[in-house]
Amino acid sequence: MNAPGPNISDSRAVIRQLDDGIINRIAAGEVVERPASAVKELVENALDAGATRIGVTIADGGRSLIRVEDDGSGIAPGELPLALARHATSKLGGGDLLDIHSFGFRGEALASLAAVGRLVLSSRAPGHDGAAIAAEGGAIGPVRPAALSRGTVVELRDLFFATPARLKFLRSERAEGQAVAEMLRRLALAEPQVGFTLRDITGGEERVILRLPAESGDLSDARLARIGRVMGRDFAQNAVAIDAAREGLRLTGHVSLPTFSRGTGVAQHLQVNGRPVRDRQLLGALRAAYGDLLPRDRHPLAVLRLDCPVREVDVNVHPAKSEVRFRDAGLVRGLIVTAIRHALAEEGLRTSSTLAGAALGAMSRPPAAGPHQWQPRRWQPDRPAPAALRAAHAAQAPGFGEAAAGFAPSARVDAPAPGGEDLPLGAARAQVHGTYIIAQTADGVVIVDQHAAHERLVYERLKRQMAENGVAAQALLIPQVVEMAPDEAAQILELAGDLARIGLLLEPFGPGAVALRETPAALGEVDGAALLRDILDELAEDGASRTLGDRLDAILSRMACHGSVRAGRALRGDEMNALLREMEATPRSGQCNHGRPTWVELKLADIERLFARR
Ligand code: ADP
Ligand code: MG
Numbered sequence: 001m002n003a004p005g006p007n008i009s010d011s012r013a014v015i016r017q018l019d020d021g022i023i024n025r026i027a028a029g030e031v032v033e034r035p036a037s038a039v040k041e042l043v044e045n046a047l048d049a050g051a052t053r054i055g056v057t058i059a060d061g062g063r064s065l066i067r068v069e070d071d072g073s074g075i076a077p078g079e080l081p082l083a084l085a086r087h088a089t090s091k092l093g094g095g096d097l098l099d100i101h102s103f104g105f106r107g108e109a110l111a112s113l114a115a116v117g118r119l120v121l122s123s124r125a126p127g128h129d130g131a132a133i134a135a136e137g138g139a140i141g142p143v144r145p146a147a148l149s150r151g152t153v154v155e156l157r158d159l160f161f162a163t164p165a166r167l168k169f170l171r172s173e174r175a176e177g178q179a180v181a182e183m184l185r186r187l188a189l190a191e192p193q194v195g196f197t198l199r200d201i202t203g204g205e206e207r208v209i210l211r212l213p214a215e216s217g218d219l220s221d222a223r224l225a226r227i228g229r230v231m232g233r234d235f236a237q238n239a240v241a242i243d244a245a246r247e248g249l250r251l252t253g254h255v256s257l258p259t260f261s262r263g264t265g266v267a268q269h270l271q272v273n274g275r276p277v278r279d280r281q282l283l284g285a286l287r288a289a290y291g292d293l294l295p296r297d298r299h300p301l302a303v304l305r306l307d308c309p310v311r312e313v314d315v316n317v318h319p320a321k322s323e324v325r326f327r328d329a330g331l332v333r334g335l336i337v338t339a340i341r342h343a344l345a346e347e348g349l350r351t352s353s354t355l356a357g358a359a360l361g362a363m364s365r366p367p368a369a370g371p372h373q374w375q376p377r378r379w380q381p382d383r384p385a386p387a388a389l390r391a392a393h394a395a396q397a398p399g400f401g402e403a404a405a406g407f408a409p410s411a412r413v414d415a416p417a418p419g420g421e422d423l424p425l426g427a428a429r430a431q432v433h434g435t436y437i438i439a440q441t442a443d444g445v446v447i448v449d450q451h452a453a454h455e456r457l458v459y460e461r462l463k464r465q466m467a468e469n470g471v472a473a474q475a476l477l478i479p480q481v482v483e484m485a486p487d488e489a490a491q492i493l494e495l496a497g498d499l500a501r502i503g504l505l506l507e508p509f510g511p512g513a514v515a516l517r518e519t520p521a522a523l524g525e526v527d528g529a530a531l532l533r534d535i536l537d538e539l540a541e542d543g544a545s546r547t548l549g550d551r552l553d554a555i556l557s558r559m560a561c562h563g564s565v566r567a568g569r570a571l572r573g574d575e576m577n578a579l580l581r582e583m584e585a586t587p588r589s590g591q592c593n594h595g596r597p598t599w600v601e602l603k604l605a606d607i608e609r610l611f612a613r614r
């Protein structure tokens with residue numbers, strides 16, 4: 001048999017050293033994937049040079065032109081050829097790859113860009129005249145004088161003209177342009193004290209896409225101001241401040257309330273020692289922190305900065321340095337997960353302040369066609385309501401993360417409840433459509449979704465019991481025999497030990513059946529067959545990739561749904577008030593297990609506006 005192999009022939013080819021042009025083009029393939037990555041490299045160079053103002057201009061999504069100007073330290077004329085040479089850098093003085101304090105250190109970016117595009121590097125260092133050097137497809141020209149007052153300008157035209165294969169992988173000009181803007185936002189969030197401008201030239205017309213002035217004040221004020229400008233006021237209003245430290249690591253920043261989420265992870269900005277990263281482990285930790293507060297297809301917003309001794313982290317794992325490796329990955333994950341969980345639990349009842357705005361907006365507009373299903377996208381109103389605007393104003397004050405919605409849950413729970421109006425969720429006045437509890441508060445009206453709220457309460461109760469002595473179970477008078485496929489029965493019985501800890505006592509009952517003997521007391525009377533079916537569904541869902549703890553949490557969450565006050569059940573006044581008081585006392589009760597809010601408050605002032613009373 002003579003199967004043709006790759007390039008196996010009789011005439012053996014000799015081994016040859018690749019020439020620099022090819023080496024640079026190969027390296028460029030790793031460093032410069034698309035215009036946004038070229039912009040990243042150039043802007044990082046400007047930041048390393050201590051720039052305070054950085055201007056980026058692109059044309060045709062960055063394909064025909066990328067220009068980055070800075071007011072940084074500049075390059076002396078004699079060093080210009082070296083700047084374009086491969087593996088030439090001014091940033092690795094000691095040659096220690098674990099002692100890195102700059103964005104760059106590999107000395108590859110300019111050489112790579114010069115190999116795949118037409119590049120002109122002009123610069124002026126203090127005490128020198130301005131000078132420029134040009135390179136095209138790797139061929140480097142002489143150093144010439146250039147008129148320039150200070151700093152550096154890199155102009156890159158016709159990116160990838162020398163590597164047409166790469167051109168084919170680029171997306172539309174619009175998509176590439178957006179990626180450039182996104183990249184700049186990521187860098188801008190990490191460097192609030194530097195001013196950034198992004199301009200786009202289309203059809204000869206220049207437009208400013210992004211203008212972020214250098215933020216003044218101390219670093220934390222500057223960061224907050226920059227976050228507001230980049231992420232929008234909605235985020236500022238619905239953010240929770242994070243500040244936690246452990247064993248030399250420090251995590252600071254802001255994350256969104258679970259009721260303020262997005263359909264993708266685009267709004268998750270993570271920085272390690274000031275370097276923006278898209279690191280899977282860190283993103284996974286962020287996700288895990290929201291574990292049972294958000295459904296799997298919703299994503300929190302976040303701007304988080306992790307600071308650690310430089311020796312704890314290796315940034316040299318990927319040419320673009322977007323992935324990092326920690327010496328103690330478990331420690332980092334633990335810090336992120338606990339810090340965020342703790343901060344969210346402290347928020348207790350708080351739900352997205354934009355919800356009430358959305359509700360009021362919908363009331364003052366004609367009703368939309370079709371059923372009013374929960375749609376996360378609608379949570380973000382196209383324009384903020386007056387209450388939201390006021391909250392936005394409040395959000396500018398220091399410490400906005402703690403209590404923009406206006407109450408400190410645990411502090412007031414124990415207060416006596418005569419009328420209850422002074423309590424956060426007020427005094428229950430009515431139940432409507434057998435589904436919603438209407439309560440009166442000091443300055444507004446609260447509407448509670450009784451099913452969603454009760455489901456969360458039952459879930460939190462189950463989790464609490466599990467963390468303490470195990471979930472309290474109650475024996476069924478007559479064990480319930482539930483039939484299922486033999487392999488399903490085997491699968492669920494395999495977990496019998498763990499399920500017993502969460503209050504479900506199961507026994508084998510011949511092939512294809514199990515006997516349910518005990519169920520969690522907190523659930524009250526449940527339909528055992530439906531409950532087990534749900535647990536099987538949960539197990540079928542990508543179970544392998546999750547830890548046992550996560551799976552048990554997910555099972556608890558599903559069980560809670562079975563034990564909840566169903567929509568449609570009439571509640572007495574004392575039952576309604578009891579539900580409100582328990583919500584106030586229970587952490588994370590502002591959203592149900594699917595990330596939906598459990599309640600909204602309409603302020604009297606806004607209701608009055610609806611009726612044009614103001
Ligand atoms: P690296 O950033 O890894 O050092 P680069 O190829 O990006 O590699 O840049 C090579 C060198 O050129 C840098 O080390 C720096 O000395 C110089 N340089 C590049 N861009 C600038 C700039 N905007 N201002 C000042 N010096 C620069
Ligand atoms: Mg660089």
